[in-house]
Amino acid sequence: MKQIQTIILLLWISIQLHGQESFYDRLSVSAIELTKQNVDYDASYFTIGYPNGDVPSNKGVCTDVVIRAYRKLGIDLQKEVHEDMKANFSMYPKIWGLKRPDRNIDHRRVPNLMVFFERYGIVKPITNNPTDYLPGDLVCWNLGGAVTHIGIVINNKSRDGKRYQIVHNIGRGQMMEDCLFDFKIIGHYRYQK
Numbered sequence: 001m002k003q004i005q006t007i008i009l010l011l012w013i014s015i016q017l018h019g020q021e022s023f024y025d026r027l028s029v030s031a032i033e034l035t036k037q038n039v040d041y042d043a044s045y046f047t048i049g050y051p052n053g054d055v056p057s058n059k060g061v062c063t064d065v066v067i068r069a070y071r072k073l074g075i076d077l078q079k080e081v082h083e084d085m086k087a088n089f090s091m092y093p094k095i096w097g098l099k100r101p102d103r104n105i106d107h108r109r110v111p112n113l114m115v116f117f118e119r120y121g122i123v124k125p126i127t128n129n130p131t132d133y134l135p136g137d138l139v140c141w142n143l144g145g146a147v148t149h150i151g152i153v154i155n156n157k158s159r160d161g162k163r164y165q166i167v168h169n170i171g172r173g174q175m176m177e178d179c180l181f182d183f184k185i186i187g188h189y190r191y192q193k
Helices: 002-034 062-071 077-087 110-120
Strands: 138-144 147-157 164-168 175-177 184-190
Touching: 002 062, 002 147, 002 164, 062 077, 062 110, 062 147, 062 164, 077 110, 110 138, 110 147, 110 184
Parallel strands: none
Antiparallel strands: 138 147, 138 184, 147 164, 164 175
């Protein structure tokens, strides 16, 4: 009887681990699919619907890559971030002088996403070891000064085979690049609702 219980437990663990792997693999594929869409970098403020609102499909910034990749998997970061900010506004940065949450823009700001992922995701170590960055991971960078950036690690290796590439939008549209260590990493997360 004990042997059967052990087998059932090992089977359950295997299913749980495979399910998590599968989600992050699907997030990677979702991000790669976004690179096929022509998107102009546009950081303008847009009034968008709620929930599941999005800026025009031919426009976006780095956060929109993350938002759209998660949306393809049924996760609405606009709603998730907005609801958390409504309940915990004091925990989020006050960089923009807001007195209350704004469902049109809050989820499109890297510092807000970092707080959200720290609260609800897995915070992974920031290292210089490329093997620590896996498909489905979210990486945040400081580009200099107060300019932050975010991208998704995907299941596609660099030409030298040493690193996974990133899908992001740093000004040239949604693209796949070998840029993991091009900027100072300030955040490393995994998030599955």
